[in-house]
Amino acid sequence: MNWYAIKAIYLSELARTWRTPMQSIASPVLSTSLYFIVFGSAIGSAMASIDGISYGAFIVPGLIMLMVLTESTSNSSFGIYMPKWSGAIYEILSAPVSAFEIVVGYVGAAASKSLILGVIILLTARVFVDYSIMHPFWMVLFLFLTAVTFSLLGFIIGVMADGFERLQAIPLMVVTPLAFLGGTFYSISMLPDFWQKVTLFNPVVYLVSGFRWSFYGVADVSIVWSLVMICSFLALFLVIIWWVFRTGYKVKV
Amino acid sequence: MTTILEVKNLSKRYPSGLQALNDVSLSIERGEILALLGPNGAGKTTLISIICGLVNPGSGSVSVDGYDVVRDYRKTRSKIGLVPQELSINMFDTVWNTLRFSRGVFGKPANDDYLEEVLRSLTLWDKRDEQLQSLSGGMKRRVLIAKALAHEPEILFLDEPTAGVDVELRRDMWRLIAKLRSQGVTIILTTHYIEEAEEIADRISIIRGGEIVLTENKDQLMKQLGKKQLILHLQTPVTSLPPEFDDFEIDYDAAAQRLTYTYDSNSQKNRVTEVLGALNRADIMLSDVRTEQTSLEQIFVNLVEARA
Incomplete structure (x- = not known):
C-alpha cells in the first residue's frame, strides 16, 4: 500500500478547502442556517409537531443529510474532474499508485470535508432550534456511510464527466431533487397513499429516515432497511468504480 | 553500460483504429541521453505514455530495470519521472506544495532538504511560496521538471521540454539535462528541434508512422550518413x-x-x-x-x- 500517495492526495484535496473557506465552508453553512431560520424558527414555530417532535427539530437531520449528500457529491466530482480537465491527472496516472489508493485519497478527502461541514451545521443548528440525539453511535455511522457513499458517486461523476455542465448535471438535476423529496422537510406519512409508495423508490428517503431515527427514535421506514439501502448504494458505487478503472473508461486508453 | 529500459515488439492500436505503434523495439542504456525524433503523429508521445503508465500497451512488452511496466508497475513507475509537453499543473498550488505532492504521490517520505536542492538547481527557490498561476511560462516549465525530479527518478522523460521557450531558457535546460546526466540519470527526450538532439543527445532514435526507423549513436549517425x-x-x-x-x-x-x-x-x-x-x-x-x-x-x- 502506497500510504504516502494516499496522504499526498488526501492533504492536497483538503488544502483546496482551506484555500477557499468562503466557498467550501461558509457558503454551505450559511445556506443551511437560512433553512433553520426560515423553516425552523420562523415558519416552524407556527406549525404543528410531527411525531411529537417540533417542526424546527424535525428538519435538522434532513437538512444535515441534504447538505452532506450534495457536498459529498460535488466535492468529490470536482476533486477528480479538475486534474482531468487541466491535464494534471498525468501525474497520478504515472505514479506507483493503485486505483484503490487513488479512490481512498480523493473520496476520503471529500467525505472528510462533508463530515466536518456536517458537524459545523449540527452545532450551528443548536443556535436556532433545540434538538436531541438519541443514538449518537448510529448518527455518526449514518453520517459517515452517507458521506463516503455519495463521495463515491461524485468520484464516478467526475471521472465520467467530459465538461463542466455534465459535472453539475447529476448533482443539480438528480441528487438535490431527490434530497428535497426524500423527507427532509416532511414525514412521508403525511403524503397520500399513492405518493407514499412512489416515494419509497427514492433512495434518499431511507437515508433521511435512518438518520432522523438516530436523533429522535422515529422513522418513516425500518432502520434495517435504511442500513441495507445505504450499504447497497455503497457496494454499487464501489463496483462501478472498479469497472471504471478495470476498463480504463475515460481515464486511460 | 547496463540496459535500464527495454521495449520489445511493442504495438498499440487506439480504439479509433489508429495504429500508433507498430512492432517497436528499443533498448536504452543506463546514464545515456536518447533523443526520440519524429514528425507529428509519429508515435513518440504514445511510446512515452505506455512506458510511464498513461496509456495501456497493446502487444509486446516494456521493462524498466528488469521489471515489467504492467505487472510490476509500482517498481517501474517509481524509477521514472515524466515532464509532459503541456503545462499540466494545478495553477492554484504553490511551488513548494506541488513538489511535496509529487514526492508523496510517488511513494517517497518527505525530504525538504532534497526538494530545496532541486528548487535551487532550477533557480526556483525564491518562488517556492508563489502560486503557479503567477509564474511565467518558462518558470512553470521548470516547475514541471522539478516535480518530475521530486522523487529522485533514475529515468527522466522529457516530452518536448523546450517547446515554446526562449533561447536563453533552452540553453538553461540543456545545461540542466547535462547536469542530470552527470548525476547518473538516464534521459529520454522527444523534440522537434533537431539542433537540440544534435547538441545534447548521445543516441538518436527516429520514429515515423509508429515504427522506429533507426537508432544510432549520434556521432556515428552523422559519420555514416x-x-x-x-x-x-x-x-x-x-x-x-x-x-x-x-x-x-x-x-x-x-x-x-x-x-x-x-x-x-x-x-x-x-x-x-x-x-x-x-x-x-x-x-x-x-x-x-x-x-x-x-x-x-x-x-x-x-x-x-x-x-x-
Whole structure:
C-alpha cells in the first residue's frame, strides 16, 4: 500500500478547502442556517409537531443529510474532474499508485470535508432550534456511510464527466431533487397513499429516515432497511468504480 | 553500460483504429541521453505514455530495470519521472506544495532538504511560496521538471521540454539535462528541434508512422550518413569548368562563381587533393574556401522522406 500517495492526495484535496473557506465552508453553512431560520424558527414555530417532535427539530437531520449528500457529491466530482480537465491527472496516472489508493485519497478527502461541514451545521443548528440525539453511535455511522457513499458517486461523476455542465448535471438535476423529496422537510406519512409508495423508490428517503431515527427514535421506514439501502448504494458505487478503472473508461486508453 | 529500459515488439492500436505503434523495439542504456525524433503523429508521445503508465500497451512488452511496466508497475513507475509537453499543473498550488505532492504521490517520505536542492538547481527557490498561476511560462516549465525530479527518478522523460521557450531558457535546460546526466540519470527526450538532439543527445532514435526507423549513436549517425561539401569561391571568373574537372562530380554555379564538391566524410578515398590540384593546373585562383557538414536535420529529413 502506497500510504504516502494516499496522504499526498488526501492533504492536497483538503488544502483546496482551506484555500477557499468562503466557498467550501461558509457558503454551505450559511445556506443551511437560512433553512433553520426560515423553516425552523420562523415558519416552524407556527406549525404543528410531527411525531411529537417540533417542526424546527424535525428538519435538522434532513437538512444535515441534504447538505452532506450534495457536498459529498460535488466535492468529490470536482476533486477528480479538475486534474482531468487541466491535464494534471498525468501525474497520478504515472505514479506507483493503485486505483484503490487513488479512490481512498480523493473520496476520503471529500467525505472528510462533508463530515466536518456536517458537524459545523449540527452545532450551528443548536443556535436556532433545540434538538436531541438519541443514538449518537448510529448518527455518526449514518453520517459517515452517507458521506463516503455519495463521495463515491461524485468520484464516478467526475471521472465520467467530459465538461463542466455534465459535472453539475447529476448533482443539480438528480441528487438535490431527490434530497428535497426524500423527507427532509416532511414525514412521508403525511403524503397520500399513492405518493407514499412512489416515494419509497427514492433512495434518499431511507437515508433521511435512518438518520432522523438516530436523533429522535422515529422513522418513516425500518432502520434495517435504511442500513441495507445505504450499504447497497455503497457496494454499487464501489463496483462501478472498479469497472471504471478495470476498463480504463475515460481515464486511460 | 547496463540496459535500464527495454521495449520489445511493442504495438498499440487506439480504439479509433489508429495504429500508433507498430512492432517497436528499443533498448536504452543506463546514464545515456536518447533523443526520440519524429514528425507529428509519429508515435513518440504514445511510446512515452505506455512506458510511464498513461496509456495501456497493446502487444509486446516494456521493462524498466528488469521489471515489467504492467505487472510490476509500482517498481517501474517509481524509477521514472515524466515532464509532459503541456503545462499540466494545478495553477492554484504553490511551488513548494506541488513538489511535496509529487514526492508523496510517488511513494517517497518527505525530504525538504532534497526538494530545496532541486528548487535551487532550477533557480526556483525564491518562488517556492508563489502560486503557479503567477509564474511565467518558462518558470512553470521548470516547475514541471522539478516535480518530475521530486522523487529522485533514475529515468527522466522529457516530452518536448523546450517547446515554446526562449533561447536563453533552452540553453538553461540543456545545461540542466547535462547536469542530470552527470548525476547518473538516464534521459529520454522527444523534440522537434533537431539542433537540440544534435547538441545534447548521445543516441538518436527516429520514429515515423509508429515504427522506429533507426537508432544510432549520434556521432556515428552523422559519420555514416553525413555528407561533407568543399565549397570553393573562385577569384578568376570562368564561364564553364575546364576539361580537368570532367572526372569529378562537381556542381558549378557560374553566376556565384562557386564550385561545390560533395564527398563522403567517412571515406578515406575522397578526392579533395585532386580537386585542388586540378584548380592549380587550370590556373584558377580562389577567393575563399570552406567546408560544410550535413546537419542532423538534413539527415532526419532524408531518412523520413526516404521511407515515406
